[in-house]
Amino acid sequence: MLTIDISCQLTDFNLTINTIINSNAITGIYGRSGAGKTSLLRAIAGFHQTTKGCILFDDKPWLQSSGNILISPENRPVSMVFQEARLFPHLSISQNLRYAQKRCKNSKIHYSNLVETMGIKPLLAKDINTLSGGEKQRIALARAILAEPKLLLLDEPLSALDTGSRKQFIGLLREIHKIYKISMLFISHQIAEIEQLTDEMMVIEHGKMTHFGKTADVIYALSDLGDIKEQTSLDLLINKSLPDFGITELLLFNDQKLYLPSHYIAEHQKTRVRCNVMSTDISISVTPPSSTSLMNVIPVVINKIVKLHNKAKLQVSYQHQRFFVTISLYSLLSLELDIQQQVYIQFKASALKTI
Amino acid sequence: MDHPDISALWLTLKLAAITTLILLIICTPIAWWLANLKSRAKFLIEAVITLPLVLPPTVIGFYLLIAFAPNGNLGQTWQSLTGHQLAFSFSAIVIGSLFYSLPFVVQPLQRAFEQLGTELLEAGAMLNASKLDQFFTIVLPLTKPSFITAATLGFAHTIGEFGIVLMIGGNIPGETRVLSLALFDHVEAFEYQQAHTLALSLLFGCFALLSFVGFINRKPTQQAVGVR
Numbered sequence: 001m002l003t004i005d006i007s008c009q010l011t012d013f014n015l016t017i018n019t020i021i022n023s024n025a026i027t028g029i030y031g032r033s034g035a036g037k038t039s040l041l042r043a044i045a046g047f048h049q050t051t052k053g054c055i056l057f058d059d060k061p062w063l064q065s066s067g068n069i070l071i072s073p074e075n076r077p078v079s080m081v082f083q084e085a086r087l088f089p090h091l092s093i094s095q096n097l098r099y100a101q102k103r104c105k106n107s108k109i110h111y112s113n114l115v116e117t118m119g120i121k122p123l124l125a126k127d128i129n130t131l132s133g134g135e136k137q138r139i140a141l142a143r144a145i146l147a148e149p150k151l152l153l154l155d156e157p158l159s160a161l162d163t164g165s166r167k168q169f170i171g172l173l174r175e176i177h178k179i180y181k182i183s184m185l186f187i188s189h190q191i192a193e194i195e196q197l198t199d200e201m202m203v204i205e206h207g208k209m210t211h212f213g214k215t216a217d218v219i220y221a222l223s224d225l226g227d228i229k230e231q232t233s234l235d236l237l238i239n240k241s242l243p244d245f246g247i248t249e250l251l252l253f254n255d256q257k258l259y260l261p262s263h264y265i266a267e268h269q270k271t272r273v274r275c276n277v278m279s280t281d282i283s284i285s286v287t288p289p290s291s292t293s294l295m296n297v298i299p300v301v302i303n304k305i306v307k308l309h310n311k312a313k314l315q316v317s318y319q320h321q322r323f324f325v326t327i328s329l330y331s332l333l334s335l336e337l338d339i340q341q342q343v344y345i346q347f348k349a350s351a352l353k354t355i
Numbered sequence: 356m357d358h359p360d361i362s363a364l365w366l367t368l369k370l371a372a373i374t375t376l377i378l379l380i381i382c383t384p385i386a387w388w389l390a391n392l393k394s395r396a397k398f399l400i401e402a403v404i405t406l407p408l409v410l411p412p413t414v415i416g417f418y419l420l421i422a423f424a425p426n427g428n429l430g431q432t433w434q435s436l437t438g439h440q441l442a443f444s445f446s447a448i449v450i451g452s453l454f455y456s457l458p459f460v461v462q463p464l465q466r467a468f469e470q471l472g473t474e475l476l477e478a479g480a481m482l483n484a485s486k487l488d489q490f491f492t493i494v495l496p497l498t499k500p501s502f503i504t505a506a507t508l509g510f511a512h513t514i515g516e517f518g519i520v521l522m523i524g525g526n527i528p529g530e531t532r533v534l535s536l537a538l539f540d541h542v543e544a545f546e547y548q549q550a551h552t553l554a555l556s557l558l559f560g561c562f563a564l565l566s567f568v569g570f571i572n573r574k575p576t577q578q579a580v581g582v583r
Contacts, residue, residue, distance in 0.1 A: 147483055
């Protein structure tokens with residue numbers, strides 16, 4: 001468990017965070033650029049010398065201003081993957097990895113197992129200066145894990161990567177978390193990345209924490225506030241592939257079938273897949289749509305209706321899964337939609353995006 | 356070349372080698388401190404360290420001579436500790452050389468440390484490397500060309516010393532009579548042939564040393580620049 005109660009003067013504002021983070025989870029830190037996300041991570045790592053307050057990890061103090069305790073960064077069981085890979089340019093790739101392993105007191109992670117898991121074996125023979133951004137970050141992540149930290153800090157490690165590499169890297173992080181049980185704090189200003197990777201998330205604005213909770217709940221709250229583009233996050237079970245049609249059948253709560261194009265699913269996504277659907281991609285029918293090309297149809301109940309100019313923003317739910325739907329004001333009035341009404345939402349298979 | 360000149364050559368090399376070694380040891384922490392110093396008074400400290408570059412060597416020599424005098428504090432302390440007089444001794448010219456060549460060693464190191472930045476050191480700290488470990492495994496290998504440059508400049512500059520050595524060392528053969536003083540003696544005695552030999556030896560020796568270091572440093576320096 002990571003207990004943070006700190007205050008730290010930054011250039012434009014004061015970073016003040018008071019929270020407790022579950023150490024078994026991957027926790028996302030979301031916020032706009034300059035909100036104080038990186039400063040928080042650097043304070044946890046011990047790089048912000050001026051930080052006051054208290055940081056405890058599993059009840060061990062890393063910082064306790066009242067008792068004059070300040071553990072230096074190298075003595076905290078923490079490792080960090082930065083925005084840039086920060087590989088040592090005078091060492092080869094394997095020397096970079098061994099650098100971490102040599103300084104690890106109780107080496108439990110097997111070097112070759114990790115190299116295998118992370119798929120970096122073909123990279124080991126390469127010249128460090130010829131690696132792509134994605135490859136460098138994979139080596140930096142492997143190096144950080146070989147240090148066997150109890151807490152891994154990830155400071156926007158995907159910012160320099162292309163979309164394909166990002167998805168691959170996120171899959172890798174989930175795999176690493178599953179195998180090595182390392183707690184992770186992951187910074188991003190891309191909500192999709194946070195949504196795909198994290199179990200819990202916090203939102204930071206001007207150095208203050210504004211939200212903290214389960215990722216889906218916080219994203220729902222942000223969508224509700226209009227802080228992010230309205231979208232619905234879904235954690236779905238992969239049921240079966242229909243190769244003749246190039247689509248895959250998914251299950252929501254083990255009974256509601258949903259479909260998406262099979263090529264949306266990455267190789268590492270074997271049993272579950274996280275998806276989202278934009279509110280503007282969903283339409284509403286008051287009767288069960290019997291003859292429609294739209295493959296995803298879900299019976300829902302309307303919970304909330306907000307009229308905004310010529311649009312209507314609806315919140316509907318299927319069991320405890322909530323959906324955002326945006327329709328025109330004209331449709332709202334002509335269909336005579338109302339709170340607690342049972343309707344059907346529908347969207348194309350291609351509107352269900354994996355994240 | 357006669358025997359006194361050989362003795363002056365060895366003395367000069369010994370002086371330059373000892374001075375360079377001591378300078379590398381004391382200038383590394385000074386340069387590190389300056390590279391990371393955030394104080395507004397940094398420019399004043401840098402000015403003090405750079406002073407020997409612009410001051411006439413005789414100014415430094417004059418004040419050191421007063422400090423080293425047997426009735427001066429430093430001179431008295433030295434005498435009570437070693438039993439020998441400090442002024443006009445080999446130790447005196449070593450101390451004088453340290454002051455005289457200090458900026459030539461501090462500056463290249465400071466620039467290298469500033470250019471290296473803190474990013475890779477933070478990466479090292481996150482891999483459990485202690486400060487000393489970071490210095491020997493990250494800083495030193497990546498700034499090696501600057502250490503070679505600093506050592507060369509310190510060594511070559513000490514070889515060319517004249518004013519300070521003359522003031523605080525006198526011109527004692529085998530003790531404080533370095534090459535530049537021997538050359539001066541030859542000129543004063545109209546021994547132009549010997550003066551030529553010494554002057555050309557110094558000229559080509561220093562040129563060869565600088566060229567050699569420049570050659571060694573050429574590629575690694577380019578690599579070090581690309582670090583960040």
